[in-house]
Amino acid sequence: MRGNEANRVISVSQGGLYHCRGGRGDPVYYTEDSSDVTVKETLPSKPTVSLQPSWTQIYSGETVTVRCEIQGGEGAQWTYEWRAAKLNTPPTSNEYRIIRATESDSGGYSCRGRRDYFFSEWSDIITLTVSYKPKAKLRADNTAVPVGGSVTLTCSVNPSSSSSGWKYYWYRDNVTVDVVSPSNGQISVSQEGLYRCRGGRGNPVYYTEDSQEVQINKTGEFVFSNNVE
Template sequence: MYQYIFSITPDKPRAKLTAGSTTIPVGGSVTLSCSVEPSAGWKYRWFRKTSGSFVEFSTNKEENGDITVIQGGMYMCMGMREKTDFYSDSSDEVTVQINCKFNHFNYFVTIAFLNITCTGTKTTNITCFNDDSVHLGTVSNKVFVTRQPNRPQIFSDETITLTCEVQGGETTEWTCEWKRTSTVIHKTNGKEWTFIVSESSSGDYMCQCRKRDDWFSSTQWSEAFRLSVSSKPKAQLNSNSREIPAGGSVTLTCTVTSSSSGWKYFWYKERDSSEPLTGEEADFPSNGQMNVSEEGLYWCRGGRGEPAYYTDYSDRISITKNVTVSSSASSSFPAMFVVGPFVGIVLIILLLLLWRYRLSKDLSCLRSLQSDSSSQRAAATNHGANETENHYRSLLHDEVVKYAKRRERPHPEKSCLYVNVMPGINSST
């Protein structure tokens, strides 16, 4: 390192230093121009003041008096003719400032420094040092919050992931902290935070990150991200009919609130298994619809995400079959109205004929009994009139009695209606 003492003599030309701007923006630079008038053919040497003395830091090898600087400080230049080893007088000093934004106890401020070096670009971290290589701070990257899954509506008990995105810091390892409604509620050893939400999780979320290997460098707090959590939904089940027509089917439709999306539907029927119906057991024309051709109780629910999140079950719907009478059977109804009365009349006539037959048979049995009774009374009277023929009549009476016993009479319960016939008494009907 060389130090130079400059003096001005009347016979030497003087270099002139101009700056396009005396303030370097964060991540930017300014151009300094050095010239010696009125002659040409000069090359230029550049000096920057460090620790109280000017130190040469660059030399233009070509006849170009422009240089770009990114450091704040005091600059000076001079011209030289390389072949003759002749130097002009040095220029006046020009002070260049730099705006550096850094974090000081979680407050971000912008200050103009002189002897400051800031490295980086506008889209990455801008780190500022002073001339003694003391780290002053890091310009904040822009940060914002994203959410996965990014659905229009989130429900209680769903799992979500919030990410603190740091522009330009995709490959940097970060530790981040999160706050909701101005209160720090969580810290993560990374940019992502995964958790199960509830209705109380609703609110405005903000995040801020720091490098893992540099606790003094941090981003700004992100803008607020609104999270709204609704209560757990219940599936709705509808049917175009509750009765299955002969040889047909009905269509069931399962839905979840219209403002939500990404649902897959699961169908159930009252049976021994509690597992949802499969494509082999039912007809699913589209997601959320099922054609039913068997009667029974049906219900459904929705599910989405990984791991799967399920809604509450829908109400159950009872589906029945519509039993109708065939056309051939219905066409016989008019004929039955004609044949029915005719058959009834015929049955009545047959009953009357049967009754008359039974009545005539009973009268015939009654007459036979009356005739037998009269013969017995006559035989008893003749036996008392002729005493001389007692022996003969006694024999005859015995034969009559034997004949009467041998005669086969019908059983009363099967063919005849009997009446009491007393000897010597006339029965009248």
């Protein structure tokens, strides 16, 4: 790595197995090599695995990026090893995309970094669950619109997951009436017609199956009916 050094002290910044020898004269007369000294690099803390988008519950057909991050390791020439549910050819980069996920992509993912012959610890495992494509659910607080009034329609997808990133798309008589409803999935309608909805999330947008249809009618009286599931 270095030759013809007058100074017998050098600074090194890479881990490895080092030895040296002395030489003098012309032609150069060399000593025997020194014994080996192992220099170990102090590696950053263990990596973390993250998902983009951050949902650990995704659905068949969605795309998700799995990323390995080493805090404090910026600028270093890392290669990466992965333990993953389904990786026929594990990547050596810090991220890879699961395109059109299937149920076989479910499972735990962890990684570690490698630089030369030195490794970081394995990251903690992040678990990804892939389920069948969901169907949106539509609920109406009433199916009859009172004179001068409106009714509330609620669209939901997997309502137990409030942070799952869904936006809602509405249709009346097969025509779009609201491209994206509020995050609570509710809209107020005053026109009669046949309504349905679906959820969408991500970029590009992944859509659920359409909900069932609900017929909304106008009436001269306010008539309360049970929720429509």
